[in-house]
Amino acid sequence: MSLGDLAIIPVIDIRGGLVVRARAGERAAYQPIETPLAPSPDPVAVAEGLLGAVPSRRLYVADLDAIETQLPQNTVLTRLRRAFPGHEIWVDAGFADEDAVARFLDRGIGRPVLGTESLRETSLPVRYRADAILSLDSRGDALLGPPELHAEPALWPDDVIAMTLTRVGAELGPDLKRVREVKARSPTTRIYAAGGLRGPEDLALLAAAGAAGILVASAIHDGRLRQGHAGDRAAV
DSSP, X not given: XXXXXXXXXXXXXXXXXXXXXXXXXXXXXXXXXXXXXXXXXXXXXXXXXXXXXXXXXXXXXXXXXXXXXXXXXXXXXXXXXXXXXXXXXXXXXXXXXXXXXXXXXXXXXXXXXXXXXXXXXXXXXXXXXXXXXXEEEEETTEEOSOHHHHHOGGGOOSEEEEEEGGGTTSOSOOOHHHHHHHHHHOTTSEEEEESOOXXXXXXXXXXXXXXXXXXXXXXXXXXXXXXXXXXXXSOX
């Protein structure tokens, strides 16, 4: 994969109707975001700022209320869908079972991200292979969720995220080792890194590791990654 094909996917984490700033996966400490890209932590305003700074066809939304309490922020998600009708919206809403995924798909908001930290059913990604993204979640060296999902590529959909929670918002650099490991298990799967991007210098490293793209928030807010460095150029 060339650097020009690497997809940059802006991220917003929402809680209580506002965008919060993610730091090292310590969700209890997340606070409403202050960013030069938007006048307030309103999700639509922050998403507009991110997509203006790094043009992308996709937006990743982590619904922290749904992940933590199983109470999705449906009003916010609907607002985002209406505000960005031409974008593909990836939503992690703490999907734990088939019924939750089905209800989400019925609303037509976007593509469900199935995070292993929330999943109880190892067969769920297979049933939704065409629609879902699987997030292989880890915290440090600890793999979160059903071990079978981390180990068995036959259970994976076509798009998989290597989510290293301790690197989110921490500016430690992407987890290249994890990306390589996941890519080696399934060379034809599109692998997206999540967490730790320091700036444009990391993009070539990710491309060399076989990543199809990376989820980014802090590096865009802080001005370390902006239009001209890279964008979501590939329709993958």
